[in-house]
Amino acid sequence: xxxxxxxxxxxxxxxxxxxxxxxxxxxxxxxxxxxxxxxxxxxxxxxxxxxxxxxxxxxxxxxxxxxxxxxxxxxxxxxxxxxxxxxxxxxxxxxxxxxxxxxxxxxxxxxxxxxxxxxxxxxxxxxxxxxxxxxxxxxxxxxxxxxxxxxxxxxxxxxxxxxxxxxxxxxxxxxxxxxxxxxxxxxxxxxxxxxxxxxxxxxxxxxxxxxxxxxxxxxxxxxxxxxxxxxxxxxxxxxxxxxxxxxxxxxxxxxxxxxxxxxxxxxxxxxxxxxxxxxxxxxxxxxxxxxxxxxxxxxxxxxxxxxxxxxxxxxxxxxxxxxxxxxxxxxxxxxxxxxxxxxxxxxxxxxxxxxxxxxxxxxxxxxxxxxxxxxxxxxxxxxxxxxxxxxxxxxxxxxxxxxxxxxxxxxxxxxxxxxxxxxxxxxxxxxxxxxxxxxxxxxxxxxxxxxxxxxxxxxxxxxxxxxxxxxxxxxxxxxxxxxxxxxxxxxxxxxxxxxxxxxxxxxxxxxxxxxxxxxxxxxxxxxxxxxxxxxxxxxxxxxxxxxxxxxxxxxxxxxxxxxxxxxxxxxxxxxxxxxxxxxxxxxxxxxxxxxx
Amino acid sequence: xxxxxxxxxxxxxxxxxxxxxxxxxxxxxxxxxxxxxxxxxxxxxxxxxxxxxxxxxxxxxxxxxxxxxxxxxxxxxxxxxxxxxxxxxxxxxxxxxxxxxxxxxxxxxxxxxxxxxxxxxxxxxxxxxxxxxxxxxxxxxxxxxxxxxxxxxxxxxxxxxxxxxxxxxxxxxxxxxxxxxxxxxxxxxxxxxxxxxxxxxxxxxxxxxxxxxxxxxxxxxxxxxxxxxxxxxxxxxxxxxxxxxxxxxxxxxxxxxxxxxxxxxxxxxxxxxxxxxxxxxxxxxxx
Ligand SMILES: Cc1ncc(C[n+]2csc(CCOP(=O)(O)OP(=O)(O)O)c2C)c(N)n1
Ligand code: SF4
Numbered sequence: 001x002x003x004x005x006x007x008x009x010x011x012x013x014x015x016x017x018x019x020x021x022x023x024x025x026x027x028x029x030x031x032x033x034x035x036x037x038x039x040x041x042x043x044x045x046x047x048x049x050x051x052x053x054x055x056x057x058x059x060x061x062x063x064x065x066x067x068x069x070x071x072x073x074x075x076x077x078x079x080x081x082x083x084x085x086x087x088x089x090x091x092x093x094x095x096x097x098x099x100x101x102x103x104x105x106x107x108x109x110x111x112x113x114x115x116x117x118x119x120x121x122x123x124x125x126x127x128x129x130x131x132x133x134x135x136x137x138x139x140x141x142x143x144x145x146x147x148x149x150x151x152x153x154x155x156x157x158x159x160x161x162x163x164x165x166x167x168x169x170x171x172x173x174x175x176x177x178x179x180x181x182x183x184x185x186x187x188x189x190x191x192x193x194x195x196x197x198x199x200x201x202x203x204x205x206x207x208x209x210x211x212x213x214x215x216x217x218x219x220x221x222x223x224x225x226x227x228x229x230x231x232x233x234x235x236x237x238x239x240x241x242x243x244x245x246x247x248x249x250x251x252x253x254x255x256x257x258x259x260x261x262x263x264x265x266x267x268x269x270x271x272x273x274x275x276x277x278x279x280x281x282x283x284x285x286x287x288x289x290x291x292x293x294x295x296x297x298x299x300x301x302x303x304x305x306x307x308x309x310x311x312x313x314x315x316x317x318x319x320x321x322x323x324x325x326x327x328x329x330x331x332x333x334x335x336x337x338x339x340x341x342x343x344x345x346x347x348x349x350x351x352x353x354x355x356x357x358x359x360x361x362x363x364x365x366x367x368x369x370x371x372x373x374x375x376x377x378x379x380x381x382x383x384x385x386x387x388x389x390x391x392x393x394x395x396x397x398x399x400x401x402x403x404x405x406x407x408x409x410x411x412x413x414x415x416x417x418x419x420x421x422x423x424x425x426x427x428x429x430x431x432x433x434x435x436x437x438x439x440x441x442x443x444x445x446x447x448x449x450x451x452x453x454x455x456x457x458x459x460x461x462x463x464x465x466x467x468x469x470x471x472x473x474x475x476x477x478x479x480x481x482x483x484x485x486x487x488x489x490x491x492x493x494x495x496x497x498x499x500x501x502x503x504x505x506x507x508x509x510x511x512x513x514x515x516x517x518x519x520x521x522x523x524x525x526x527x528x529x530x531x532x533x534x535x536x537x538x539x540x541x542x543x544x545x546x547x548x549x550x551x552x553x554x555x556x557x558x559x560x561x562x563x564x565x566x567x568x569x570x571x572x573x574x575x576x577x578x579x580x581x582x583x584x585x586x587x588x589x590x591x592x593x594x595x596x
Numbered sequence: 597x598x599x600x601x602x603x604x605x606x607x608x609x610x611x612x613x614x615x616x617x618x619x620x621x622x623x624x625x626x627x628x629x630x631x632x633x634x635x636x637x638x639x640x641x642x643x644x645x646x647x648x649x650x651x652x653x654x655x656x657x658x659x660x661x662x663x664x665x666x667x668x669x670x671x672x673x674x675x676x677x678x679x680x681x682x683x684x685x686x687x688x689x690x691x692x693x694x695x696x697x698x699x700x701x702x703x704x705x706x707x708x709x710x711x712x713x714x715x716x717x718x719x720x721x722x723x724x725x726x727x728x729x730x731x732x733x734x735x736x737x738x739x740x741x742x743x744x745x746x747x748x749x750x751x752x753x754x755x756x757x758x759x760x761x762x763x764x765x766x767x768x769x770x771x772x773x774x775x776x777x778x779x780x781x782x783x784x785x786x787x788x789x790x791x792x793x794x795x796x797x798x799x800x801x802x803x804x805x806x807x808x809x810x811x812x813x814x815x816x817x818x819x820x821x822x823x824x825x826x827x828x829x830x831x832x833x834x835x836x837x838x839x840x841x842x843x844x845x846x847x848x849x850x851x852x853x854x855x856x857x858x859x860x861x862x863x864x865x866x867x868x869x870x871x872x873x874x875x876x877x878x879x880x881x882x883x
Binding site for chain 1: 613614615618643644645646647648649652657659660662663664665666667668669670673676677678679680681682683684685687688705706709859860861862863864865866867869870871873875876878879882883
């Protein structure tokens with residue numbers, strides 16, 4: 001049977017089965033043959049040893065979520081079967097290592113034993129088991145074998161040319177074994193890819209974010225290693241020096257944000273990225289950046305908290321600290337990326353806003369978005385303007401006032417070594433020149449200045465269109481009965497579910513803003529105006545986004561919360577929507593279901 | 597340079613800003629400020645290419661009083677901010693200043709890392725062995741048994757030895773001066789600024805309001821011995837640990853690669869001298 005999407009999971013032992021590297025290469029080759037992909041992976045807490053899992057969802061149409069039940073489970077060992085069999089659909093396909101492990105009991109779907117370990121031993125390819133498995137999968141499910149061979153050769157051959165031949169042999173061994181021993185058709189095969197669909201990029205959220213930051217002109221990065229933000233540091237360290245930029249691994253997150261503030265004062269667009277524990281440490285310096293009006297971009301790749309929490313698990317529980325983390329009257333711009341593609345655009349957006357309004361911008365992502373890979377259409381960097389901060393003009397030199405009380409609140413920022421107008425920036429309240437000033441009138445005036453900037457931002461952002469603004473899915477709002485209002489990476493699963501339901505004829509719609517502060521409250525009120533129910537799903541216990549929206553709109557909202565460290569699945573979102581849907585589609589409509 | 601030659605020679609007073617110091621009369625920090633004006637003038641530093649950075653404290657008010665670029669940051673964060681400025685634009689002269697609480701207590705964690713990275717900064721710590729701005733609590737350099745409002749029965753914490761600490765962390769230039777001798781201090785600051793690397797200058801700068809050590813220190817301060825070899829780190833450490841006197845002068849000096857020789861923004865975005873970059877070429881590698 002041809003299916004529109006196929007969900008395949010491989011489970012094995014970290015350091016032995018090379019599940020992740022096999023998964024990544026399979027993903028790339030499947031994407032290159034024209035499918036959409038969406039991956040998900042879990043690592044053990046330990047560095048060596050422990051169970052790892054890689055999941056590939058491929059489809060002839062976009063696959064914005066990690067999906068529900070598994071169609072295929074490849075268990076390299078018995079533990080993988082134990083851990084994952086409950087996720088496998090009852091009529092799914094199970095593949096296990098024949099000869100090494102017994103066929104798992106109690107499964108009624110299709111089971112294939114393939115002697116992965118034995119083939120590897122016979123061919124004297126100790127590390128070849130994962131490639132043998134990929135060859136076998138290709139053969140079973142009809143993936144493009146030539147593409148897989150070419151991808152393995154290209155991606156792994158460069159680093160280890162001495163293994164090109166043995167890699168080829170391993171792939172072929174798995175492929176051929178299946179051809180020789182398994183005659184029956186597998187129950188699921190992916191429908192052929194849309195021939196008009198151009199293969200897309202395959203990248204992770206962190207990679208897309210780095211590309212967006214570089215496109216926006218970021219030339220300094222400082223960071224302290226922390227999961228799941230470390231690979232932003234590593235990617236920056238690889239890329240920035242070649243662009244004339246610099247990267248510093250600091251002694252802690254306080255130093256990271258401090259060096260970033262310093263670099264920005266010296267005129268360089270600068271960024272740091274961290275996760276919850278590090279973000280907590282950065283709060284005081286974010287306040288300084290607000291007070292001294294220094295543009296900085298801070299990424300918080302959220303993970304399950306509080307404290308060290310669960311470093312490798314996702315959660316959307318840092319919205320409150322992003323919004324309210326600092327002391328004093330210090331509004332912050334908060335953005336939340338909704339997909340891998342959006343990581344690119346929101347990183348550019350974050351720099352655009354921080355440079356234009358001279359204030360910190362916090363960009364929230366999360367563990368699931370940071371590390372998963374997805375097919376992404378080639379982003380268009382021209383959709384987001386690249387700006388330079390406002391600096392004093394020659395006419396202003398003589399009477400330069402760094403913190404001039406302008407109408408927009410934005411005042412020219414002189415840069416040492418570039419502009420001939422020295423001033424002293426400070427975290428103390430100050431007058432227009434920057435000199436400390438504690439008078440009631442001046443504190444009021446400067447707070448108003450900084451607050452005015454925020455109002456100007458809100459106005460400027462009002463009505464911005466995708467890719468930066470709100471995304472809408474499903475039926476048009478005026479025809480909908482139930483609406484889903486989501487934020488961050490929960491966007492993907494909401495999009496998929498709502499689009500599916502709409503295609504089935506249900507009056508469902510969704511709205512997903514990227515700008516969380518200033519919240520597009522008017523847009524949300526407009527969205528909700530005719531809805532019978534507005535559902536707000538988020539991966540946290542304390543309903544942080546719902547509380548924020550309620551504070552701005554007074555809308556009655558229905559919160560759906562999940563907090564086990566994993567993202568929502570489409571079935572969970574669907575079930576909640578169904579609870580509130582009164583109207584059912586007519587029969588004819590239901591039969592018209594087609595996936596575009 | 598051509599521009600400098602038509603500039604009239606800058607005098608110490610030309611580096612004075614319009615903001616009047618807020619320090620108590622007799623505060624040691626006046627002497628440090630005078631020395632800094634002197635040093636800036638002696639080196640004819642361009643105020644538009646000089647940044648004085650500080651943390652928080654009485655001493656950290658200093659940047660406001662200097663007519664250069666300045667940045668008063670947050671309590672304890674002067675060194676990482678100064679490092680960021682230097683990496684972003686290595687052509688700038690960056691001078692970091694602050695107090696003993698700022699540099700050795702809340703910011704103590706940064707000191708050793710700044711020292712080992714060796715950015716070309718000059719760090720002038722005004723050590724008064726007390727917390728001035730918060731009105732007289734014990735500081736990390738206060739003597740054992742020091743009685744203050746926060747330690748009414750005497751402090752139980754032994755003082756740290758900042759000079760030994762910096763030396764042991766691998767500092768490439770270390771000197772000690774006294775705000776009661778602004779002439780010598782100015783010379784030390786000049787040397788520190790000229791030193792290609794991290795220059796640590798501990799300045800004994802009394803706080804007459806909360807811990808008046810002027811007479812005590814004046815009696816104990818003496819120059820380093822004439823045969824002191826500032827290229828010998830062990831000799832410098834021995835001097836740092838002396839308790840019979842407070843030696844002043846250049847303890848140690850060594851030239852080693854700076855942070856910016858390895859890590860710096862070589863193409864300042866505002867100078868538009870960077871390589872052409874189209875992000876699409878990077879994105880293409882993800883196909
Ligand atoms: C995070 C933080 N904690 C505490 C303070 C309060 N505070 C301001 S200055 C200071 C200590 C000042 O002592 P020192 O650095 O020795 O400088 P001095 O005033 O003696 O020159 C303290 C504790 C603060 N501003 N920020
Ligand atoms: S309190 Fe002490 S350190 Fe502060 S200004 Fe007065 S004398 Fe100087």
